[in-house]
Amino acid sequence: MEEKYTTCSPVSQPIAWLIWAFVTLFYFYEYFLRTAPSVMENELSHFFSISAAGLGSLIGAYYYTYAPLQIVAGVAMDRYGGRKVVPLAVLLCAIGSWLFTMPNLGIALLGRMLIGAGSACGFISVIFIATNWIPRQHLALLTGLTQTLGMLGAILGQKYVVLLMQHHVWQTVWLQCVVAGIGLAIILFFIIPKRPVHVQQRIKAQGYAHVLQNLKLVVCNKQTWLAGIFGGCIFLPTTVLAMIWAVPFFESAYHLSLQKVTSLTSILFIGWIIGSPLMGFISDRLGSRKYVMVLGVLLTFLCVLAIVYIPNLPYYLLLALMFLIGIFSGTELVAIAFTCEANPIFAKGAAIGITNFIIFTFSAILSPLVGVLLNRITGAHALITAQDYQLSFLIIPVCLLLALICILYATEPEAKQDILSMEH
Known part of the structure; x- marks a missing residue:
């Protein structure tokens, strides 16, 4: 016997595209956080009193969590859905941005790793949302557009950082990222629909063994x-x-x-x-x-x-x-x-x-x-x-x-x- 059900609550196409646009903003945001340190290297070296090697380790700490958590992020999206996972991921990026401004190198390193952990959901969440609510015939186009917007986040973000740092200290950039991240997380929590109750019940009944099976x-x-x-x-x-x-x-x-x-x-x-x-x-x-x-x-x-x-x-x-x-x-x-x-x-x-x-x-x-x-x-x-x-x-x-x-x-x-x- 078979039971058919949608993976998420049905929404109209205009709403679906709106959801995709806001989740894509998360990818734009995390790409900005990934590349922003490259235009403030002198300021970071002076502030933390570290060598070029130390600076490389600090900035590169992003990838210590970003790479291995790709699989975890994907499994979490399948298990808990976009509404629970995506806003939390954005908040991790915001908290990490705040910790990155701290004068303690260890705390700043932790902040950079939290940014990487949250960012691991960025690209995955956009494609996950697209496959849920947007017709298949647009999937490859949306995947490509996502990458384009991410690269634009890097390019435009670096220019914005350079302009901002002409009049403010480098910490201002990251504190603005904290505010932007909290705001985006709130919007995403309310705009991404809940999963249908019967889907939640089915996934819960399957248990974690089904996660490993998938x-x-x-x-x-x-x-x-x-x-x-x-x-x-x-x-x-x-x-x-x-x-x-x-x-x-x-x-x-x-x-x-x-x-x-x-x-x-x-x-x-x-x-x-x-x-x-x-x-x-x-x-x-x-x-x-x-x-x-x-x-x-x-x-x-x-x-x-x-x-x-x-x-x-x-x-x-x-x-x-x-x-x-x-x-x-x-x-x-x-x-x-x-x-x-x-x-x-x-x-x-x-x-x-x-x-x-x-x-x-x-x-x-x-x-x-x-x-x-x-x-x-x-x-x-x-x-x-x-x-x-x-x-x-x-x-x-x-x-x-x-x-x-x-x-x-x-x-x-x-x-x-x-x-x-x-x-x-």
Whole structure:
């Protein structure tokens, strides 16, 4: 015997989009908190009397909780629903922001970790809300828009911090974040509907053993791993060519000034901002995740080969290729939509969290590997040439080919209705 029920209270489409917009503000907010310290490093070093290494540990403490709690956040969303989890996550960010202003380094470190813990729910909560109330045909577009708004939070947030710190101490920024977080948490608590009573009763009756069962279901689904590995691989060109090795590589291979290299990295991120929703929109319109992901990874592969292995490309062509890498890398967000649809709807929070964790972990492992290869090729203290970078950067096309194999091996997810069928 089967009983069908919705995962949440039904709402009209205008209200659904309003809910999504406010939850997306949380992602914008947490992205701002993630990147704001980068423009106040001198002030933080002086205030806490710490070295560059100590400052790196303080700022990086965000990731000590952000990464491992991805899965916990996803499972919590499945178990308790958005209304209970999302406002609490925002409050954790607000409390962490307040603690970060304290003169004690240990308390500030704890505050940064609390911000990371709350932020672990940011991206997951937006996609969770979207899959609850917004039709499936918009899922990939909304996933891409979410990433775009997060990056805008980083860009606009840094500019706001710089302007504010011209007239105020750095603590003012974080105290404003406390007020904003408390206000947003209150709004989210009242705007996100409760789950239907029969859903709450069913989940409560299932007990915590069912949580582990759902988690096992997602982990044992090969589609989850294929999408996660794809996402981790497609993000690698951004990490290597824009975040870590951009300046030394382009200075060595193309003899570009720092200003020109900065323009190259900036235009790649502009490509991400445009490409994330664009790839999602195309995927939704075509009704296919695999086709767009295959096309995206192939074109990214060709752009990377051109930049790294074709010598003496003109600067305007480098700009175009970096922009296209950003555009096509937006298929990482299509992979998130893929994994949502490839797993049961009652475990979608766990699916998003686990996939996000795989992507993050894969990127964290692969990115330092370039440095290890450079050391092996040149020796720790040798002058690094363009040819050395070309050899060590071979890991990028190899990983992109791995991403291609993964998505070709994956099965196109079928459309699911937003209802659950569970046996008594």
